[in-house]
Amino acid sequence: MTLWELKNKQSASIESLDPTLLPAIFHRLNEMGFAAGQVIQCLRRSPMKGPLVLQLGDCVYSLEQSIASRINISAA
Secondary structure (H helix, E strand, O other): OEHHHOOOOOEEEEEEEOOOOOHHHHHHHHHHOOOOOOEEEEEEEOOOOOOEEEEEOOEEEEEOHHHHOOEEEEEO
């Protein structure tokens, strides 16, 4: 399952980032805390395939489909 499939108000645990992501994006996501074992919650799904609003720890992020669909998760 990918982060893009996470439903509104649902939580999950990050399993891995797609290793084929551009290195700059891969490293930036790691810096932001997107790492294996971290719990993430979908706060809001934007209409018309707009970005997801996510909470990771004390931070809130917005990710578009092209990135969120390349973060593997498991239900928490």
